[in-house]
Amino acid sequence: MNGLILTEIKDCIGFIKLNNPEKRNALSPGLIKDFLSALKELETNEEVFGIIITGEGKAFSAGADLSYLKNLQSNSLIENEKDSSLIAELFISLYECNKPTVAAVNGPAIAGGCGLALACDYIIAKKDEAKFGFTEVKIGFVPAIISFLVLKRLTEAKARQLLINGTIISAEDAKSIGLVDFIEDDVLDFSFNLINDLSSNSRTSISETKKLIRAVSGMPYKNAIEYAKTVNALSRTSQDFNNGLNSFLIKHGETNE
Secondary structure (H helix, E strand, C coil): CCCCEEEEEECCEEEEEECCHHHCCCCCHHHHHHHHHHHHHHHCCCCCCEEEEEECCCCCECCCCHHHHHHHCCCCHHHHHHHHHHHHHHHHHHHCCCCCEEEEECCCEECHHHHHHHCCCEEEEECCCCEEECCHHHHCCCCCCCHHHHHHHCCHHHHHHHHHHCCEEEHHHHHHCCCCCEEECCHHHHHHHHHHHHCCCCHHHHHHHHHHHHHHCCCCHHHHHHHHHHHHHHHCCCHHHHHHHHHHHHHCCCCCC
């Protein structure tokens, strides 16, 4: 796919690159639509095990495009609701992706750009280059849609401080509060190796585990246990489980004989 989004598949790992460096990979409606199309293509491709998200140029994504923000002033409520739905679809689609996802944050990830990273399973920050923050309150905006992703990563207290502060923090500070998982010089190489290591695990198990976590995280604990019991029982009937268990037993000198 050419234009605002570039995609590539390398050794069963899919890459999605935001490709508007002149505007610091801002999240315009056109870029979001192209991103969603690329994500769906890679998620449904059986060859692809995991997906890496990154940005072209010096930024991961600086949030909303300035000219786009200016247009919002003349939008009707209905137009703004439609636009909000597109942004929500971006974050939800990535968050609900059942393949491993890694944000290779090569530069600033601000506002919606930070939300894009938070929707991934792992966040890898480029040393001395990556920055993070939610600057919405600086312009009288509310970081509403991305708030659920921040609360998935941080405690309520830390999320509240980060969102009402509006300050941009370094990769080191982001890692200290749990916003970032790893800080590396080469984020793409590290991300590639990370997914490659995960590829020794069962695809089915990873997919079902991600579904399980999304489901039980919002449930009362008793409901979560009942749901988990069903998932546990069903997982025992899968071919991946039978193959994996047999291999484990053989490795440890146990057989069915």
